[in-house]
Amino acid sequence: MRATHTEQRMSLKTVHLLLISFFVLTLVFFGCWGVLQYQNTTASQFLFSSAISFVLAIFFGIYGMKFLQKIRSLNL
DSSP states (O other), X not given: OOOOTTOOOOOHHHHHHXXXXXXXXXXXXXXXXXXXXXXXXXXXXXXXXXXXXXXXHHHHHHHHHHHHHHHHHTTO
């Protein structure tokens, strides 16, 4: 089905930013869950996975901000 002039499609940059945001939120929630599990069980794998999740959330958050700056500078 072809889009008409009245239909609006979501752009690739919007989808990309939404997926990055979803991924960051998922990593933060997984990291918090791991910390709670570590407090309950004191199993070190939960603490390790939480640390990895938080580091990745920070990395992808920075990536998302840099991507947003780049598309704004290119007027996309």
